[in-house]
Amino acid sequence: MMTPILKTCFKKQTRFVTAVLLLSVSLTSCISFRTDYPRYDQVLTYDRPYDYTYLKALEALNTFPEWTLELTDKDEGLLILRNREYGHLFDRDKQVARIRVRRVSTHQTSVALDPDSQRIPKGGEFLKRINEFLSAAR
Structure with missing residues (x-):
């Protein structure tokens, strides 16, 4: 059985971990949508x-x-x-x-x-x- 103090700490940690995961996913998705244009190297x-x-x-x-x-x-x-x-x-x-x-x-x-x-x-x-x-x- 969890005490009220442990429940509060667990909720805060869960929110923090969720926020960190959301931030990492959003940053990763921004980086992955970078467009590489074709290389125009003809002479x-x-x-x-x-x-x-x-x-x-x-x-x-x-x-x-x-x-x-x-x-x-x-x-x-x-x-x-x-x-x-x-x-x-x-x-x-x-x-x-x-x-x-x-x-x-x-x-x-x-x-x-x-x-x-x-x-x-x-x-x-x-x-x-x-x-x-x-x-x-x-």
Whole structure:
């Protein structure tokens, strides 16, 4: 037989254990619903001069209204875009996209996402739009 003091302690312990279990289940479920976006690691190659490819890539990326060109460096072949509408606190690294334009030879260039930007949600759309702009110009 339990005394009233033991009953009170048992109820408090049961509530505490229940609260801890609920908290652990809720935290675990939050972590498990994280979405892993596909990796866009393809390299687009064109038989075009570097300046032309860079200009067309710049024009293509400028058509995304929710993304702003933050930095363009033609000498480095770097185009950095920032998503103005992205507001999730824990995914701040996914709101920046880095695209590289590289010279392969005198009349051949390549366009690709930097490795740290290959899993952004719009990565495939960026590459597709660049390809459309450069393919339409032929």
